[in-house]
Amino acid sequence: MDFSSSSQYVVSQELATAVNAAVTLEKPLLLKGEPGTGKTRLAEELANALDTELLQWSIKSTTKAQQGLYEYDAVSRLRDSQLGSEKVHEISNYIRPGKLWQAFTAEKRPVLLIDEIDKADVEFPNDLLHELDQMAFHVYETGEQIKAEQRPIVLITSNNEKALPDAFLRRCFFHYIQFPDSDTLKAIVDVHFPDLHRDLLDTALALFFELRDVPGLKKKPSTSELLDWLRLLLVEDIDANELRKSREQGGLLPLSGALLKHEQDVERLAEYARIQRR
Known part of the structure; x- marks a missing residue:
């Protein structure tokens, strides 16, 4: 892979090298830098350059790691059971795939952006360690195993609002975006x-x-x-x-x-x- 500047997007040589290195190592690229230095835009341009899908998971203070895998909609199932719907007999009807699930099962290798990971609580990064390492997870409600057909290109951004755990940092390729000259x-x-x-x-x-x-x-x-x-x-x-x-x-x-x-x-x-x- 050789990601670089285009007529529509200017990227420093250091940042281009970091992107290419992370893809080669098959590790998430952790990007830090001042807000407004183009961290999110980088993911968009990378997806455009590869002609592939961009899956963006925007992190909030209330976001849990489980939401990136899937969510089980128990409320809808209860409502359908009260209405006598036949759907309730198939629990998979109430499983909502998250962004990691979508990335793992995409037909073409996608770009997955986990945006502003430092907004979540301190345990959030550690809760993702296994899934990002193994590129697989278990769906307890259905008993199925979701495993990536191909490793998505993962970009993770942080504005340094919270320190990230060392165990998480070891699994990433890190790049700090210096302010442009x-x-x-x-x-x-x-x-x-x-x-x-x-x-x-x-x-x-x-x-x-x-x-x-x-x-x-x-x-x-x-x-x-x-x-x-x-x-x-x-x-x-x-x-x-x-x-x-x-x-x-x-x-x-x-x-x-x-x-x-x-x-x-x-x-x-x-x-x-x-x-x-x-």
């Missing part, structure tokens, strides 16, 4: 806005990196927020001169709500501007 960001922007004026791009990127360097920000603006900001600048027809003028005046950047997501960061930026002027 200026040249890589320009390449990413070119994919989304190929006709963007160079002066506006250079000025916007300089101000964007300057904003990220402000000490004490609760949340630094990310790549996705930069793209949103540039889209708004184009819609509002704000040029490079207007951006530079707003910077010289020491106020907030135009449409800064696309970049700053916390009131503390707005206050911190205003304080930082006052310090600089003094």
Whole structure:
């Protein structure tokens, strides 16, 4: 396998190498990095590159590992029994396959994305260890064994909200997505806005990196927020001169709500501007 950048998606050489290594080793690829650095988008592009299905399991604080395997709908079975339905005699009618089951039984090797695993409770990763190792699990209600015909390509993302268990980490190939440098960001922007004026791009990127360097920000603006900001600048027809003028005046950047997501960061930026002027 040789996953790399395309005309629609820019990926660093380090990240491409990590994807190829995880596929070769047949291990889950654990991706960490700032929110908005394209972890979820990577799974979409990988599935597109392989012309295969993407199965996305979005993890919440209430998600249990069992839900990825299957769920037994006992309530529906009870209701059907009260109504005298013939369905109740076949328990498999009430088994709902989860994302792992779907991935294991897919006709073509799919990409399985377990998105934001750190949102679940601390036991969640350990509860998946056996299934991810053996690529198989037992359905207790029916007695059947579900075993993968071919190992799905598994991507797991984390925003580092919780530490993951060592036993889980040992079974993954790990990659931390570094924030893109200026040249890589320009390449990413070119994919989304190929006709963007160079002066506006250079000025916007300089101000964007300057904003990220402000000490004490609760949340630094990310790549996705930069793209949103540039889209708004184009819609509002704000040029490079207007951006530079707003910077010289020491106020907030135009449409800064696309970049700053916390009131503390707005206050911190205003304080930082006052310090600089003094």
